[in-house]
Amino acid sequence: MAAKTLTIDGKEISAEEGATILQAAEEHGITMPTLCHLDGVYDVGACRLCLVEVAGTPKLLPACTTRVTEGMDVKTDTERLRKYRRMTLELLFAERNHVCAVCVANGHCELQSLAYSQGMDHVRYEYRFPHWEVDNTHPLFGMDPHRCILCTRCVRACWHIEGAGTLNVSGRSAGSHIITDLNQPWGLADSCTRCGKCVMSCPTGALYYKGSTVSEMERDRSKLEFIVTAREKKQWIA
Amino acid sequence: MAKRILIDPVTRIEGHAKISIFLDDEGHVSDAEFHVVEFRGFEKFCEGRPYNEMPGITPRICGICPVSHLLASAKAGDAIMAVSIPPAADKLRRLMNLGQFIQSHALSFFHLSAPDFLLGWDTPQPQRNVFGLIGQNKELARAGIRLRQFGQEIIELLGGQKIHPAWAVPGGVRSPLDPEDRERILRWLPEAYATVQTAFDLFQATLQTHSREVQVFGNFPSLFMGLVDPDGTWEHHGGKLRFVDSSGSIIADQLDPQNYAEFIGESVQNTSYLKSPYYLPLDLPEGMYRVGPLARLNVAEQMGTPKADAELARFKKLGRGAVTSSFLYHYARLIEILAALERVERYMDDRDIFSEDLRADAGINSFHGVGVSEAPRGTLFHDYTVDRNGLLRKVNMIVATGQNNLAMNQTVAQIARHYIRRQQNDIPEPLLNRIEHGIRCYDPCLSCSTHAVGQMPLRVQLIGPDGTVIREAARG
Numbered sequence A: 001m002a003a004k005t006l007t008i009d010g011k012e013i014s015a016e017e018g019a020t021i022l023q024a025a026e027e028h029g030i031t032m033p034t035l036c037h038l039d040g041v042y043d044v045g046a047c048r049l050c051l052v053e054v055a056g057t058p059k060l061l062p063a064c065t066t067r068v069t070e071g072m073d074v075k076t077d078t079e080r081l082r083k084y085r086r087m088t089l090e091l092l093f094a095e096r097n098h099v100c101a102v103c104v105a106n107g108h109c110e111l112q113s114l115a116y117s118q119g120m121d122h123v124r125y126e127y128r129f130p131h132w133e134v135d136n137t138h139p140l141f142g143m144d145p146h147r148c149i150l151c152t153r154c155v156r157a158c159w160h161i162e163g164a165g166t167l168n169v170s171g172r173s174a175g176s177h178i179i180t181d182l183n184q185p186w187g188l189a190d191s192c193t194r195c196g197k198c199v200m201s202c203p204t205g206a207l208y209y210k211g212s213t214v215s216e217m218e219r220d221r222s223k224l225e226f227i228v229t230a231r232e233k234k235q236w237i238a
Numbered sequence B: 001m002a003k004r005i006l007i008d009p010v011t012r013i014e015g016h017a018k019i020s021i022f023l024d025d026e027g028h029v030s031d032a033e034f035h036v037v038e039f040r041g042f043e044k045f046c047e048g049r050p051y052n053e054m055p056g057i058t059p060r061i062c063g064i065c066p067v068s069h070l071l072a073s074a075k076a077g078d079a080i081m082a083v084s085i086p087p088a089a090d091k092l093r094r095l096m097n098l099g100q101f102i103q104s105h106a107l108s109f110f111h112l113s114a115p116d117f118l119l120g121w122d123t124p125q126p127q128r129n130v131f132g133l134i135g136q137n138k139e140l141a142r143a144g145i146r147l148r149q150f151g152q153e154i155i156e157l158l159g160g161q162k163i164h165p166a167w168a169v170p171g172g173v174r175s176p177l178d179p180e181d182r183e184r185i186l187r188w189l190p191e192a193y194a195t196v197q198t199a200f201d202l203f204q205a206t207l208q209t210h211s212r213e214v215q216v217f218g219n220f221p222s223l224f225m226g227l228v229d230p231d232g233t234w235e236h237h238g239g240k241l242r243f244v245d246s247s248g249s250i251i252a253d254q255l256d257p258q259n260y261a262e263f264i265g266e267s268v269q270n271t272s273y274l275k276s277p278y279y280l281p282l283d284l285p286e287g288m289y290r291v292g293p294l295a296r297l298n299v300a301e302q303m304g305t306p307k308a309d310a311e312l313a314r315f316k317k318l319g320r321g322a323v324t325s326s327f328l329y330h331y332a333r334l335i336e337i338l339a340a341l342e343r344v345e346r347y348m349d350d351r352d353i354f355s356e357d358l359r360a361d362a363g364i365n366s367f368h369g370v371g372v373s374e375a376p377r378g379t380l381f382h383d384y385t386v387d388r389n390g391l392l393r394k395v396n397m398i399v400a401t402g403q404n405n406l407a408m409n410q411t412v413a414q415i416a417r418h419y420i421r422r423q424q425n426d427i428p429e430p431l432l433n434r435i436e437h438g439i440r441c442y443d444p445c446l447s448c449s450t451h452a453v454g455q456m457p458l459r460v461q462l463i464g465p466d467g468t469v470i471r472e473a474a475r476g
Helices: A021-027 A079-095 A110-117 A153-162 A197-201 A222-232 B051-061 B066-081 B087-119 B130-136 B138-159 B179-209 B211-216 B257-262 B293-299 B306-316 B326-347 B405-419 B429-440
Strands: A003-008 A011-016 A051-054 A060-062 A073-075 A141-143 A167-170 A177-180 A207-209 B003-009 B017-023 B029-036 B223-228 B240-244 B250-255 B264-268 B275-279 B368-375 B378-386 B392-398 B458-463 B469-472
Touching (some): A003 A021, A079 A110, A153 A167, A153 A197, A197 A222, B017 B405, B017 B429, B051 B066, B051 B378, B066 B087, B066 B368, B087 B130, B087 B326, B087 B368, B130 B138, B138 B179, B138 B326, B179 B211, B211 B405, B223 B293, B223 B368, B223 B378, B250 B257, B293 B326
Parallel strands (some): A003 A073, B003 B469, B017 B458
Antiparallel strands (some): A003 A011, A051 A060, A051 A073, A167 A177, B017 B029, B240 B250, B458 B469
């Protein structure tokens, strides 16, 4: 495949044709905040945390779904980007009920870590305080929509790593939410294989192992990478 | 003309409150009410949450006694799982509760109440606080602050943080004591004992000069309730409930806290966000009972440790039957600190505190669970009803300050009657302070009692029969 040459934050790099800006940047040790991105599943550009500036384009573009082009000039860390990233985080916090102090994921939460690292010290928007029902019907796992940021990592892991297709998104706009099977209680969803990949992939405390108490949800994502790598490299095919 | 005196806000208590004193046409005190003016609604917004999360959520009710809510909540969780927790976990929970008793009682005695009786009721208000105490007796104030720190240290060493540790969980606790931390506690104990001894000496001297306060600061007959062991020994985390009356006779014993609704009723006043529980078989007003240090010492036959037992014997001599003066809550508090120190010392020789077998595992085996623990201020009930998936459908909490609500009203009225003279036109500030102190005896925690947000300030209102406020003193 042809290589493309581009500049990211003043650094000249080359990347394979078809690679995303995020992939190209990571390959060269340039980091940027991400939230809906999960190694091993395709990207959807849902969270807008990895927005970057591309010279000649007035719009900000998500690095995870924008392909590199020849001569592209990308900036990943500008005052404008920092401002929008903070705003995005504030909107995520205002949208549902994120109460870190009493959350099962406190201290192990990607949303919380990003809020710290991006300097989000307060929320300027009015909290919406929506009411959702916690789904604790599954024998092993629970789902608390109050803490969901609709990144859809769980949906993608369920469909494209496990291949079960249990999790889906229902509704539109602020009413969007994650459902299991045909919007049945999770415990009644026949397609669920109880593999737990969705729980491993969740960035917040929305999906958890049942019985978890404050701060106890630590996730082991290496298992997801292990499966994806084995599949891509055909390690399990004799 | 009849009047009302309003003290708003009440100071040096944990929370936000006001006091109304009603005067009749003759200028006599006709009644008094203590109003808690905070509201938070924990019982409502916890509905729908998984019960496992409650030991993380309910400690947020209060920054002074989060441990009490943590432990009661975890115990309610044990009841829902219907498990017996590992013995080591029970010992560690008790150790943390003892740390809580030490820190909270030290706060009440040294920081909040001692400035009144050590510096004097008539000391100008700006000096009548812990800073005034530091000015007058730096070593004593320092020792008191250090004693509180010792209690906080025990909580932190076990739970990882002083305030709001999420360490106790349904089924047990998360981690044992580290052997190095045991050494730290042992090194600190002699200093803590010495401080309690100093406080005892001070309070004995105070008793000599404050016989009038003992007489009129909430000295009336009532029932007393607290947890006791099967043999009547002082309890703070397990055991069953006992009621005694003011003659010291046991009127009910070994009541299972799980069935509290059969013997405790909750009445509501339209002037306060605080509910007023009472002993159901006797109804009101006879069913009024007090909880907390005074009540626990009244229901207990012995403390179960030698030094505290010797003090308990001296304490019991202050009453005919039960000790009925709320001013002696302060004394009872000191005896409980001593008992807590002795028990902490005892646990330091128990290998179980290093055990790794700390957590029982189970699903939902009961849709209803009650967790009861003695908080520093008195018996605390957490009552949870869950659905088959472990989500809370109903939450009821009965906290110590609520149970003392009726007694606090009576205490305020008694002090006001004694000090406010007929046709008195001016109510001087030191007098209002004595009325406030009637509340301080109970070390009320208003954030807990209404599960509410608050700072610390109080108002007293003098109210006429026509409802007009004649005089009002506000602070805070």
